[in-house]
Amino acid sequence: MIGLLDLQGGVVEHLDHLDRLGIAARRVKKAADLDGLSGLIIPGGESTCLGRLLRITGLDRTIVARHHAGLKLWGTCAGAILLAQRVVGGEPCLALLDVAIQRNAFGSQMDSFNTLAMVPAVASTPIPLTYIRAPKISDLGAGVRSLLAVDDYHAAVEDDVILATVFHPELTPSLAFHRYFAHKCGILTADGDEAGWHPEDWTRYAPLPH
Ligand SMILES: NC(=O)CC[C@H](N)C(=O)O
Structure with missing residues (x-):
């Protein structure tokens, strides 16, 4: 099972993508929600807000401890900022x-x-990438590999246990990065229907008021 950190940011779009791949998923709001997960997605949103909520709830220390015990992590955009060891002009989370x-x-x-x-x-095949007030990744340490280098930055990187992307695959039809992360977590995936994706499919998880 894969968890979605659900404190702030783009949660339901990720849930929709995981569902398309037949992957069981759970929203993570407290430490007990991490039990039994193979991987955790830290979504895009606002890294300062997410970081503060992680500290207030104590989930920051729990996630680090679970990660050291084997929990794989994927950060998209703000999530990638929270995972980084060095934040230019700021504090790491x-x-x-x-x-x-x-x-x-x-x-x-x-x-x-x-x-x-x-x-x-x-x-x-080419993957659509959506950048929303995105960060740039640079200065990869030993053990970190670039999956996509563009101009003066890296857009997607990984080590053996963490994936980080500066863009938002959950806002596009592409299931490729979700499939890739699931496989990194040791989870098998269904083929997934990319052609049938509609930008508002996520509303079944968070209905829009009429
Ligand atoms: N799409 C996003 O996640 C934006 C990230 C945001 N700019 C931040 O610094 O936290």
Whole structure:
């Protein structure tokens, strides 16, 4: 089973992607929710807010302890910021992944964009990438591999137990990164229906008021 840290940020879109791949998932709001998980996704959102909530709930120490006991981690955007050991001009939070990261490195919310890239380790066809006030990853430590290098930064990196992406695969039809993370966690996946994806599919987890 894979958990979704559910304190703030883009949770339900990840749940929808995991469901498409036939992966059992659980929202994580407290320490007991981590029991029995193979992996935990730390979603995008606002890293300062998420970091504060992690400290207030004490989940920061629990996640670090569970990670050392085998829990795999994937951070998307703000989640990647929380995982980094070095935050340019700021303080690290979980400090588990040996990289530097610079917040808001592409500018303001208005500078958010979509693009497309080949990520050979993850899929054999180009993957759509959605950047929302994204960070840039640099200065990879020993043991950290780049999955996608662009210009002066890394957009996706991993070590043996952590995956970090500066973009949001959960906001695109692509299931490739969710499949990749599941396999990293030792979880088998169904084929998954990418063609049938609709941008509002996640609303079944959080219905919009009429
Ligand atoms: N899409 C996101 O997760 C944005 C991250 C946000 N800019 C931060 O620094 O926390």
